[in-house]
Structure formats: C-alpha cells, structure tokens
Amino acid sequence: MHYTIIDIETTGGQNITEIAMCRHDGTKIIDSYSTLVNPQAYIPDYITALTGIDNAMVAEAPTFSEIAETILNFTQDSIFVAHNVNFDYNIIRNEFKTLGIDFNRKKLCTIRLSRKLLPGHASYSLGKLCRALNIDIQNRHRAKGDTDATVILFEMLLAQDGSKNVFQDFLRKTSKEATLPPHLPSQVFNRIPNAPGIYYFKNKKGKIIYVGKAKDLKKRVLGHFYNKSQKELDLCRDTADIDFELSGSETIALLMEDAAIKHHFPAYNQAAKRPPKSYAVFSYQDRQGILHLAYNTLKSAPNPIQIFHGIRECRSYLETLCLTYELCPKYCHLQEGVSECSHYAIHTCHGICRQEETVAKYNQRVTEAIEQIQNTTKDIVIKQTGRHPEEESFILIQNGSYRGYGFVDKSEQIMHSSDLETFLIPQKDTIDIQRVLRPLILKATNSN
Known part of the structure; x- marks a missing residue:
C-alpha cells in the first residue's frame, strides 16, 4: 500500500502558494516533489508574515x-495523507474542480490517527505534537518543512501496536474518521442520538461557536462534515467538542435553537445580521365611519392587533382575512389610490367602495375579522x-404571548394550563418566535 503525504500553503483562502508531496510505500519514502505555486491571487501581508512566501x-x-x-500522477493509486x-x-480537490477534473483519493488524517494511536497529548496541532514527540520541524509553515515532519510522525504511527487495524478501520468506506473534524474525538460524535434536538459546536476552549437544530441530530451534524463550503470547513476546523439537548419535537427544537443563539451569539451563526423589520396590522375608522384594516411598521402602527416579521407575510395575512370575511381590498389597504377596488385575486367585495353596501353591514364583517385575530391571542x-x-x-401561549416550553411525565395530572407552571421553562417572546408559532396557533384556534 502506498501513501502520499502532502502539505500545502495558501493565500489564506482557496488559492495554493506552495505544495510538497512525499510518496511512501509504508516503509520508506520512494519519491518527493515540492514547488511554489503562482496562486494568481494576492498574498496578504499576514500570510507572508506566517509563511515567508510573498x-x-x-x-x-x-x-x-x-x-x-x-x-495526479504522483498521488495515483495511493492514499492521501495530511495533518488535518x-x-x-x-x-x-477544488483546484482540480476548476479545471473540470474530479480528484478523488482515499485519505487519512494524522491528527485523528495520532489521537487514536498516541493518546493523552494536550494538543494535536502539528507544531505542539512534534515538540512533544521530539520531532524537529525545519521551516515551520512551509510546505516542505511541514511535510517532512508529517512523514516522521506518520512513520511513528505506522510503528505503533495495532496500527494496521486502526489504519484499516479508518479507511473503511463506512468509517466516519476521515470525515470528522480533526480535533473532534470520535466518541463525542458517536454518542449523538438520532433524535430531535439542538446541538452546540464548541472550540478547544469550550466556547460555543455554532448552534443548530435538527429532527435527526446525528444525521444533521454529519451533514456539516460532508459540506465543502468554506464556512463549513472553517467551522469543522475549529470544532473540538459537540454537546446536544433533546427536544422531543422539531418545533421545540426551533424554539430552543432561537433562544440559544440569542443567548450565546455564536461566531458561526448569523446572529449579527440586521433583524428583520417588524410590521403590524391595526384598525381605524375613517370620517365616513368605515372600519379599515391597515398595516405599517410596528413602530408606526397604533394599537397593533397582529405583528409580523416581514411585509410580505403581513400583506398575505391581510389578503386571507379579506377573502375569508369578504372585505374590500381598498379598505384593507391592499390597493392604494383607487376610487374602487379592482384587486387581481380578491373579488369578494360587496361594494362598500361603490356605495353599494351599508357601512354598518361592512363594519360588522370587519369586526368579526378583528375578533378572529384577537381569538388567536387567548391562552393556548x-x-x-x-x-x-x-x-x-x-408550548404555552398566554394572552397571545409565548411563555416558553416544558416537558411533563405522562403520569402527571394536568387539569388546567396553570398546572404547567411547575414544568415551564420560561423563554422570551420575539418576532422570530412568533413567526415559528403563528401557524400552530392558528391551527389550534381553528380546531377549537
């Protein structure tokens, strides 16, 4: 069996500036190759300071x-070996992809092999591990120097008791070892269940760097490791531990995820994005006594009766009310600046905008629509x-506000919603939470 031990230097992104390769037959080096590479991209100063390559x-x-x-020829019929x-x-592989070539090799990670065959070290970064093992690295952060050190480490791994079985296990198609992040112990991944919940990616210092939710935790977490986007590669490289919490359902997982992101602000979540602008539906009466349903930004809506996370959802809700209660699109502010309504999809208006219906009859239906909205704000x-x-x-809703979620043993006698207070895990009500819960609240209201 042949191995190709490889190290590359880059611009800090996807462009290679140097590559070094050693072909190994399992006993000794049989060939080597190294060269600088024109990345056809600018090398930042901080990369030059690290590698010396300008x-x-x-x-x-x-x-x-x-x-x-x-x-291609050098790595043909060999196993691709590298530290991380x-x-x-x-x-x-991405460089080959830009050339229209599918580069596909079996691979081994000397970080993961070291964790298995040389346990107990405080760090498995190449520099610190080599220092602990008395492996001298010449020209650190240069492809040739790092490859030469990795070859010595690789030969040390080959010489360990049980290495043959470990190598075979890592090379099996069903093995996750080549897929898992380099600093993540396999036993941490193996204990993640195939169940709904949220998961926390943590770095070497134990800090939470990403929070996600899933209907199947193990499957979703593994999906991160197969994703080859730069963000996912960076996330995996920084992940040293994974924790999780079970939720029972995907909906509660969504609620748990939202709360965890807002509490921890993990670096790899998009929590820093500008929050979506909130809109609200409200009502008012004009000089003719006609009741209007209108919408505006939450800040500009007097006495809002329903809040939405975006204008499209807000308008869509108004369109549904308009159709359901046969209201006028003009007086629901779905059409502005018109004397009579002529909506492309809503044709149920009884003619209030053409003086063909009394104000009293029209207002009665508007009142019914408002009552329907307010019914969704009861205790659920x-x-x-x-x-x-x-x-x-x-999930507990009181007076239209999200109170939180909880878990109850089926043997408990729950007679009233107040009995759930003991088991409630209080949470904050947010626009994001309202967006998640609105379909469930409407369903629960209509079923009653």
Whole structure:
C-alpha cells in the first residue's frame, strides 16, 4: 500500500502558494516533489508574515493548472495523507474542480490517527505534537518543512501496536474518521442520538461557536462534515467538542435553537445580521365611519392587533382575512389610490367602495375579522412529542404571548394550563418566535 503525504500553503483562502508531496510505500519514502505555486491571487501581508512566501516569490512559479498532471500522477493509486487532511484535500480537490477534473483519493488524517494511536497529548496541532514527540520541524509553515515532519510522525504511527487495524478501520468506506473534524474525538460524535434536538459546536476552549437544530441530530451534524463550503470547513476546523439537548419535537427544537443563539451569539451563526423589520396590522375608522384594516411598521402602527416579521407575510395575512370575511381590498389597504377596488385575486367585495353596501353591514364583517385575530391571542397549550415515550412536551401561549416550553411525565395530572407552571421553562417572546408559532396557533384556534 502506498501513501502520499502532502502539505500545502495558501493565500489564506482557496488559492495554493506552495505544495510538497512525499510518496511512501509504508516503509520508506520512494519519491518527493515540492514547488511554489503562482496562486494568481494576492498574498496578504499576514500570510507572508506566517509563511515567508510573498507575491514576488511566486510571480514566476507555475500555476496549479501547470502542475495538475504532476499531482495526479504522483498521488495515483495511493492514499492521501495530511495533518488535518480535509483542509489540504478539499483545497486541492477544488483546484482540480476548476479545471473540470474530479480528484478523488482515499485519505487519512494524522491528527485523528495520532489521537487514536498516541493518546493523552494536550494538543494535536502539528507544531505542539512534534515538540512533544521530539520531532524537529525545519521551516515551520512551509510546505516542505511541514511535510517532512508529517512523514516522521506518520512513520511513528505506522510503528505503533495495532496500527494496521486502526489504519484499516479508518479507511473503511463506512468509517466516519476521515470525515470528522480533526480535533473532534470520535466518541463525542458517536454518542449523538438520532433524535430531535439542538446541538452546540464548541472550540478547544469550550466556547460555543455554532448552534443548530435538527429532527435527526446525528444525521444533521454529519451533514456539516460532508459540506465543502468554506464556512463549513472553517467551522469543522475549529470544532473540538459537540454537546446536544433533546427536544422531543422539531418545533421545540426551533424554539430552543432561537433562544440559544440569542443567548450565546455564536461566531458561526448569523446572529449579527440586521433583524428583520417588524410590521403590524391595526384598525381605524375613517370620517365616513368605515372600519379599515391597515398595516405599517410596528413602530408606526397604533394599537397593533397582529405583528409580523416581514411585509410580505403581513400583506398575505391581510389578503386571507379579506377573502375569508369578504372585505374590500381598498379598505384593507391592499390597493392604494383607487376610487374602487379592482384587486387581481380578491373579488369578494360587496361594494362598500361603490356605495353599494351599508357601512354598518361592512363594519360588522370587519369586526368579526378583528375578533378572529384577537381569538388567536387567548391562552393556548400546544402539545408536542416528549423526549422519551413516557413524556409529553408543551408550548404555552398566554394572552397571545409565548411563555416558553416544558416537558411533563405522562403520569402527571394536568387539569388546567396553570398546572404547567411547575414544568415551564420560561423563554422570551420575539418576532422570530412568533413567526415559528403563528401557524400552530392558528391551527389550534381553528380546531377549537
């Protein structure tokens, strides 16, 4: 069995500035190759400070397309080996992809192999691990120097008791070892269940860097490791631990996720995005005594009777009310600046805008619509699946506001919503939460 031990340097992105490869037959090096690479992109100063490679050094170097055939031939019929293999492998594979070539090799990660065969080290970064093992690295953060050190580490791994079985296990198609983040112990991943809940990616310091939710936790977490986008690669590289909480249902997982993101503000969640502008439906009476249903931004809506996270959802809700209660699109402000309504989809107006219906009859239907909106703000308990067969979960709405969720053993005697207070996990009501819960609230209201 042959191995190709590889290290690359980059511009800090997807462009390679240097590559070094050693072909190994399991006993010794049988061939080697290294070269600077013209990345056809600017090398930032901080990368030059780290690697010593600057723009002048690579100006006359070959481009990746000029060395692509060499890399293909060199790695042919061998196993791709690197320290944090997914980083090097994916960047090289993406470079080939731009050339229309599908680069596909079996791979081994010396970080993950070291964790298995050389347990107990405080850090498995190449520099610190080599220092602990007395492996001298010449020209750190240069492809040739790092590859030479990785070769010595690789040979040390090959010499460990049980290495043959470990290598075989890691190379099996069903093995997740080559897929998992380099700093994540496999036992951490293995304990994640196939159940609904939320998960926390943590870095080496134990800080939460990403929060997600899933109907199937294990499947969703694994999906991050297969995703080859730059954001996911960066996330996986920084992940050293994963924690999780079961939710029982996907809806409660959504609520838990929203609360966790707003509490922890993880670096890899888009929590810093500008929050969506809120809109509200309100009513007022004009000089003719006609009741209007209108909408505006939440800040500009007097006595809002329903709040939405976006204008499209707000207008869509008004259109539904207009159709259901046969209201006038003009007086629901779905059409502005017209003397008579002529909506493209709503033709149920009885003629209030043409003086063909009395104000009293029209206002009665508007009042019914407002009462329907207000009915959705009563106390509601939404039942959900529990985290295990002997348990149920619930979502509590009181006076139209989200109070939180909780879990109750099926043996408990619950006679009234007030009995749930003991089991309630209080949460904040937000526009995002209202968007999640609105369909469930409407369903619960209509069923009653």
